[in-house]
Amino acid sequence: MTPSNPSHWRPPQLSWRWWPVFRRNLLVWRKLAIPSLIGNIAEPLIWLVAFGYGMGALVGRVRLEGTEVPYILFLASGSICMSAMNAASFEALYSAFSRMHVQKTWDGIMNAPVSLDDIVLAEMLWAAYKALFTATAILAVMLALGISYSPKLALAWGVLAAAGITFSCIALIFNALAQGYDFFTYYFTLFLTPTMFLSGVFFPREQLPELVRIASAFLPLTSVVELVRPMFMDRWPAQPLLHLAVLAAYTVAAFWVALALTRRRFAA
Amino acid sequence: MTEPLLDARALSKRFGATTVVDALSFRIDGGECLGVIGPNGAGKTTSIRMCLGLTPPDAGEIRALGLAMPRDALAIKAQLGVVSQFDTLDPDFSCAENLLVYGRYFGLPEPVIRERIPRLLEFAALSHKADARPGELSGGMRRRLSLARALVNDPRLLVLDEPTTGLDPQARHLMWERLQVLLQQGKSILLTTHFMDEAERLCHRLLVLDHGRGIAEGRPRDLIAQHLEPDVVEAYGNGALDLASSPLTALAGRTEVSGETVFFYTQDARPLLDLLAREHPRLRVLHRPSNLEDLFLKLTGRQIREGA
Numbered sequence: 001m002t003p004s005n006p007s008h009w010r011p012p013q014l015s016w017r018w019w020p021v022f023r024r025n026l027l028v029w030r031k032l033a034i035p036s037l038i039g040n041i042a043e044p045l046i047w048l049v050a051f052g053y054g055m056g057a058l059v060g061r062v063r064l065e066g067t068e069v070p071y072i073l074f075l076a077s078g079s080i081c082m083s084a085m086n087a088a089s090f091e092a093l094y095s096a097f098s099r100m101h102v103q104k105t106w107d108g109i110m111n112a113p114v115s116l117d118d119i120v121l122a123e124m125l126w127a128a129y130k131a132l133f134t135a136t137a138i139l140a141v142m143l144a145l146g147i148s149y150s151p152k153l154a155l156a157w158g159v160l161a162a163a164g165i166t167f168s169c170i171a172l173i174f175n176a177l178a179q180g181y182d183f184f185t186y187y188f189t190l191f192l193t194p195t196m197f198l199s200g201v202f203f204p205r206e207q208l209p210e211l212v213r214i215a216s217a218f219l220p221l222t223s224v225v226e227l228v229r230p231m232f233m234d235r236w237p238a239q240p241l242l243h244l245a246v247l248a249a250y251t252v253a254a255f256w257v258a259l260a261l262t263r264r265r266f267a268a
Numbered sequence: 269m270t271e272p273l274l275d276a277r278a279l280s281k282r283f284g285a286t287t288v289v290d291a292l293s294f295r296i297d298g299g300e301c302l303g304v305i306g307p308n309g310a311g312k313t314t315s316i317r318m319c320l321g322l323t324p325p326d327a328g329e330i331r332a333l334g335l336a337m338p339r340d341a342l343a344i345k346a347q348l349g350v351v352s353q354f355d356t357l358d359p360d361f362s363c364a365e366n367l368l369v370y371g372r373y374f375g376l377p378e379p380v381i382r383e384r385i386p387r388l389l390e391f392a393a394l395s396h397k398a399d400a401r402p403g404e405l406s407g408g409m410r411r412r413l414s415l416a417r418a419l420v421n422d423p424r425l426l427v428l429d430e431p432t433t434g435l436d437p438q439a440r441h442l443m444w445e446r447l448q449v450l451l452q453q454g455k456s457i458l459l460t461t462h463f464m465d466e467a468e469r470l471c472h473r474l475l476v477l478d479h480g481r482g483i484a485e486g487r488p489r490d491l492i493a494q495h496l497e498p499d500v501v502e503a504y505g506n507g508a509l510d511l512a513s514s515p516l517t518a519l520a521g522r523t524e525v526s527g528e529t530v531f532f533y534t535q536d537a538r539p540l541l542d543l544l545a546r547e548h549p550r551l552r553v554l555h556r557p558s559n560l561e562d563l564f565l566k567l568t569g570r571q572i573r574e575g576a
Contacts, residue, residue, distance in 0.1 A: 020375075028360045113345040
């Protein structure tokens with residue numbers, strides 16, 4: 001009998017068994033939560049203070065869909081999206097890679113009745129959780145600073161959770177391909193940094209040259225910002241379904257690719 | 269006839285153009301310890317990975333515990349205990365937490381795991397280290413913690429890939445003692461090892477692998493009797509190598525040279541020893557029974573393997 005080797009691209013086979021893996025990461029993190037919390041929110045706050053109050057004084061107000069908003073509000077609503085993206089990416093790259101490759105934690109787990117698919121799902125959800133945790137902490141600080149009191153922030157919080165999931169999935173593709181930590185520098189400098197500047201976090205995308213602006217509309221962070229920013233101003237996003245569909249498409253495609261590449265890595 | 273615990277039939281695995289495992293068959297019955305020995309690159313670890321469903325065979329069939337691998341991989345693994353070649357312990361957790369977290373992967377109820385932890389730590393002689401992290405443990409302690417972790421689900425079959433490599437003799441003997449206890453409890457073991465004394469001490473049957481093929485199989489003593497003369501006389505020192513081409517070889521069934529030493533394999537060592545003592549008193553001579561190591565080297569050759 002010759003068994004047919006299943007394709008790495010077969011559909012994900014997911015089960016509840018991701019939960020103990022997620023719980024494992026939670027247990028490790030609980031021991032380090034306070035220092036990591038400070039690290040997670042200090043940097044975005046430095047951005048906010050330096051750019052929001054510093055640059056904000058020069059920029060004054062920004063025109064947005066017919067009205068003018070203070071630059072600090074414009075920046076805060078964009079930078080929280082960026083923070084969610086960065087937190088998810090960092091966790092799904094450096095931390096996941098440590099567990100997968102350096103500590104061989106995944107190998108140990110796979111000797112128990114937990115499939116690789118469920119491990120990848122757990123890591124994805126874990127990185128998204130970290131992103132949501134960071135975003136929540138920043139949101140709390142923004143509320144304390146009185147930047148926005150919009151009730152729609154509750155929905156924005158849900159969008160940030162979705163953003164965490166999307167960027168975790170994308171990052172896990174690069175995790176699956178990495179031979180060492182150095183590889184992630186490319187991801188950060190060639191993808192995340194341009195994304196940060198082209199997605200309307202720091203300035204309206206209308207300022208970009210025509211071609212770049214059109215291309216930037218397809219970046220996942222653009223959709224996140226387009227969804228989150230209006231809600232900071234107590235308005236509804238202009239095209240919510242379109243942007244949610246973009247995020248969903250990125251998420252499904254990226255998870256599928258990440259899983260296929262991870263399966264290939266582990267089958268060798 | 270009862271179905272074997274593990275039954276691998278005609279397994280083959282290729283990586284690119286290299287055939288790593290070639291039409292390999294073996295089985296493990298209940299309460300049995302099967303040792304798989306072979307040089308580096310013989311296909312031991314790949315065979316184990318196929319049995320664990322971590323890499324699919326290109327050909328062949330694996331049945332374990334009445335189920336088919338890799339189709340029922342998770343159901344099979346629920347009843348397996350695995351100690352891999354390299355420790356995969358969680359460095360951020362204490363010994364007790366390592367066991368707790370690992371037990372959760374099996375979906376065991378929390379009280380069941382918590383009840384087992386003290387017994388597992390005691391079994392691994394780590395009760396006093398319950399709150400220590402793996403980084404604070406010696407190599408032997410880490411291996412025993414890995415073994416304890418593999419027992420958290422009370423498995424029927426243990427799969428141990430070189431469980432004592434890198435351990436000092438004390439730690440190795442303690443590990444052997446624990447494995448013998450497990451065998452007495454009726455557990456079955458699939459073991460790979462480079463240590464022939466380990467294989468001889470623990471294994472009911474041995475499978476010798478080379479170049480991905482099974483080249484011999486049987487009980488350790490039977491294999492030695494089947495393939496080797498019972499006595500070995502080793503001679504080394506100035507001029508020893510000349511003996512290999514001297515009439516002395518007529519007294520041995522087989523003569524081998526390795527480095528500066530000549531090995532005479534013989535049914536009766538007495539005449540050879542007398543002659544050596546009389547005619548070559550300056551040579552250093554060692555007389556001993558033939559052992560698994562001799563068998564291993566006869567079957568797989570003395571040349572150093574890639575990666576060794």
